[in-house]
Amino acid sequence: MNRTWKKAIGITAVAVMGLTGLAACGNSGSDNSEGRVYFLNFKPEAADQWKALAEKYTKEKGVKVEVQTAASGTYEQTLKSEMAKSNAPTIFQVNGPVGLATWKDYTADMSDTEMYKQLKNQDIALKDDSKVVGIPYVMETYGIIYNKDIVDKYTKLPDAKVKSAEEIDSYDKLKAVADDMQKHAKELGIEGAFTSAGFDSSSDWRFKTHLANIPLYYEFKADNITEQPETIKGTYLKNFKNIFDMYITDSTTDRTALSSKTGDDANSEFALGKAAFYQNGTWAWSDLQKAGMNADQLGMLPIYAGVDDATEGLATGSENYLCINAKASEADQKASKDFLNWVITSDTGIKALSEDMGFTTPFKTFDKVTSENPLVTAAVEDSNSGKTQVTWNFTMMPSEEWKNQLGQAMLAYAQGTGDWDAVEKAFVDNWKTEYDASH
Amino acid sequence: MISMAGKAIRKWWALFVLPTFVAFIIGFIVPFVYGVYLSFCKFTTVTDAKFVGFSNYAKAIKDPVFLHSLLFSTLLTIVTTIIINVIAFAVAYMLTKAIKGSNVFRSVFFLPNLIGGIILGYIWLLLLNGVLAHWSKSLTFDAKYGFWGLVILVCWQQIGYMMIIYIAGMQSLPTDVLEAASVDGANSRQTMFRVIIPLMMPSITVCSFLTVTNGFKLYDQNLALTAGNPMKMSEGLALNITNTFYARTGFEGVGQAKAVLFFILVAVVALLQNKLTTSKEVAA
Numbered sequence: 001m002n003r004t005w006k007k008a009i010g011i012t013a014v015a016v017m018g019l020t021g022l023a024a025c026g027n028s029g030s031d032n033s034e035g036r037v038y039f040l041n042f043k044p045e046a047a048d049q050w051k052a053l054a055e056k057y058t059k060e061k062g063v064k065v066e067v068q069t070a071a072s073g074t075y076e077q078t079l080k081s082e083m084a085k086s087n088a089p090t091i092f093q094v095n096g097p098v099g100l101a102t103w104k105d106y107t108a109d110m111s112d113t114e115m116y117k118q119l120k121n122q123d124i125a126l127k128d129d130s131k132v133v134g135i136p137y138v139m140e141t142y143g144i145i146y147n148k149d150i151v152d153k154y155t156k157l158p159d160a161k162v163k164s165a166e167e168i169d170s171y172d173k174l175k176a177v178a179d180d181m182q183k184h185a186k187e188l189g190i191e192g193a194f195t196s197a198g199f200d201s202s203s204d205w206r207f208k209t210h211l212a213n214i215p216l217y218y219e220f221k222a223d224n225i226t227e228q229p230e231t232i233k234g235t236y237l238k239n240f241k242n243i244f245d246m247y248i249t250d251s252t253t254d255r256t257a258l259s260s261k262t263g264d265d266a267n268s269e270f271a272l273g274k275a276a277f278y279q280n281g282t283w284a285w286s287d288l289q290k291a292g293m294n295a296d297q298l299g300m301l302p303i304y305a306g307v308d309d310a311t312e313g314l315a316t317g318s319e320n321y322l323c324i325n326a327k328a329s330e331a332d333q334k335a336s337k338d339f340l341n342w343v344i345t346s347d348t349g350i351k352a353l354s355e356d357m358g359f360t361t362p363f364k365t366f367d368k369v370t371s372e373n374p375l376v377t378a379a380v381e382d383s384n385s386g387k388t389q390v391t392w393n394f395t396m397m398p399s400e401e402w403k404n405q406l407g408q409a410m411l412a413y414a415q416g417t418g419d420w421d422a423v424e425k426a427f428v429d430n431w432k433t434e435y436d437a438s439h
Numbered sequence: 440m441i442s443m444a445g446k447a448i449r450k451w452w453a454l455f456v457l458p459t460f461v462a463f464i465i466g467f468i469v470p471f472v473y474g475v476y477l478s479f480c481k482f483t484t485v486t487d488a489k490f491v492g493f494s495n496y497a498k499a500i501k502d503p504v505f506l507h508s509l510l511f512s513t514l515l516t517i518v519t520t521i522i523i524n525v526i527a528f529a530v531a532y533m534l535t536k537a538i539k540g541s542n543v544f545r546s547v548f549f550l551p552n553l554i555g556g557i558i559l560g561y562i563w564l565l566l567l568n569g570v571l572a573h574w575s576k577s578l579t580f581d582a583k584y585g586f587w588g589l590v591i592l593v594c595w596q597q598i599g600y601m602m603i604i605y606i607a608g609m610q611s612l613p614t615d616v617l618e619a620a621s622v623d624g625a626n627s628r629q630t631m632f633r634v635i636i637p638l639m640m641p642s643i644t645v646c647s648f649l650t651v652t653n654g655f656k657l658y659d660q661n662l663a664l665t666a667g668n669p670m671k672m673s674e675g676l677a678l679n680i681t682n683t684f685y686a687r688t689g690f691e692g693v694g695q696a697k698a699v700l701f702f703i704l705v706a707v708v709a710l711l712q713n714k715l716t717t718s719k720e721v722a723a
Contacts, residue, residue, distance in 0.1 A: 076686070076688070080484060080685060101688075102688045103483070199579075256576050259669060260577035408668070408670040408671070411669060
């Protein structure tokens with residue numbers, strides 16, 4: 001082989017190496033005119049079901065649909081890095097008005113979509129002035145889930161405070177029952193009235209977000225507040241403390257061990273009958289079912305705050321708003337809208353959402369669907385009973401940071417390394433701080 | 440003497456350097472420069488940024504949590520650098536003596552280093568929580584627990600690696616100097632401090648450089664072990680930066696500014712440390 005050959009081969013080899021390296025950085029997305037759908041899903045409990053549904057859509061329509069799910073508690077983080085890529089998500093979720101503020105520039109008008117048209121109540125859609133930008137696709141309800149078997153067993157005790165679960169209709173009753181159950185834990189075969197109030201990130205949202213919604217709800221109701229206020233007063237923090245105290249004293253777990261308890265811990269304690277009460281929502285059913293519980297074992301109580309217990313219902317709302325990425329190409333946006341339309345109108349889509357994922361949706365197309373989820377049944381019964389549904393005001397909480405600081409203060413209070421004043425501060429003073437930081 | 444290969448390399452070096460150089464530019468220089476630029480911007484995703492000047496830096500310096508994490512990282516670095524280097528040196532010294540099965544011991548000490556930080560973090564989380572469960576506590580109960588937990592983890596992981604470097608250094612110690620020392624009647628302590636340690640300074644430079652920078656850059660282990668809980672009191676610098684960038688809306692630029700400050704800090708500390716230890720190096 002002569003020298004020129006060697007040189008030529010050398011140069012080609014180097015060029016090929018360089019080019020393949022560069023090609024990997026380039027746009028590897030398909031350029032077909034059909035468009036591309038990439039949905040970044042917020043709900044880890046429905047990750048597999050979404051993937052399956054996307055595959056069915058691809059089989060039926062030939063359009064490629066990619067579904068990625070962010071790990072619990074990392075949605076904003078994942079979305080931020082995904083959005084910066086050339087293959088950005090075409091469908092993404094925001095959690096309400098506060099989440100929308102971050103992603104406003106990325107939201108497309110959805111008023112022409114079937115999803116918007118099929119909403120039973122179009123007022124619940126998320127709007128940026130008059131532009132429809134987010135459609136809630138799951139309505140969820142949370143409260144205190146209870147194990148009917150254990151409560152029945154308790155009511156049969158000679159000195160039981162109530163004779164049936166229906167009699168638990170106020171904070172005082174609930175507290176009396178929980179305290180008494182804790183006392184009779186051995187006879188009932190439980191370890192505590194409530195599951196562990198874990199502050200691992202897989203569980204702390206139950207308190208820093210969902211439980212904290214209760215005092216916010218009553219305050220906003222009393223002051224007629226409907227939009228995110230600049231400051232709050234913390235009028236009902238006393239009630240908040242009462243409930244939280246009950247969670248951590250009548251519990252399966254020592255308060256000093258709460259910091260590392262996970263959502264799975266609470267779930268399995270409840271499913272294995274070690275606790276009678278479990279604050280969580282309709283979405284918990286699939287996990288409880290997997291852990292071996294039956295539908296007829298479960299009921300749900302409102303989180304009685306001791307303010308207006310007679311009319312307090314379960315907490316119902318949505319923090320799952322679907323948005324279309326306005327910065328995606330026209331074809332991609334169109335493909336995404338088509339996919340979403342199919343999801344809520346086709347039989348396959350309806351079945352997947354209602355049965356496989358167990359969601360309650362706000363769409364007319366789902367009217368004929370009945371749910372197997374006993375928690376959804378409880379929620380429907382509750383809303384038909386004439387009680388006032390507690391709304392989801394936590395979507396107005398000023399930032400994730402606010403929630404995190406509240407959660408950490410609650411944990412410090414629970415394990416005895418901090419005091420309640422710090423919680424009040426994190427709740428009231430920090431609201432203003434975080435509001436200012438984002439406005 | 441210049442061989443054929445040497446000639447070819449002189450003529451063609453640029454071509455052979457090119458692939459790595461391109462990779463270095465794409466993977467390091469560009470992101471770095473872009474990162475510095477972003478630290479002066481307000482942005483949500485890195486692709487659309489608006490220039491805002493030094494306000495991000497002002498916010499970063501005023502953040503008490505950032506300052507606390509600086510303190511936390513500094514303490515952690517000091518403690519781990521001392522413990523790791525002392526123990527690694529001692530273990531290396533032991534294993535260069537004729538001990539039966541010293542190869543097996545070397546492998547055993549080195550193995551933890553092959554496990555990724557996240558996995559190590561979770562393993563130690565389980566272990567330490569299991570122990571603390573006796574007192575109904577857990578690792579995130581108090582920042583002190585998290586701190587010492589991290590110290591244990593980091594030492595366990597890095598001692599083996601530093602040990603290998605020290606062993607290599609010890610094996611190349613000139614034996615004539617050691618013999619001369621013993622002939623002259625130096626006792627074992629004098630041999631250690633007057634002969635071995637001065638001759639080992641190059642290895643000590645390398646190891647202390649690695650442990651100092653690793654201490655500041657610690658991320659995976661921090662994330663897996665405590666994730667900064669409780670109250671962000673066990674949050675190191677690297678973790679604080681990611682949390683600022685990702686977890687707070689509107690604080691992306693501040694996170695970026697912190698990252699630039701972090702880079703300057705680590706660079707300065709590493710250079711100082713390098714200067715300090717190299718100045719102690721001697722020739723045999």
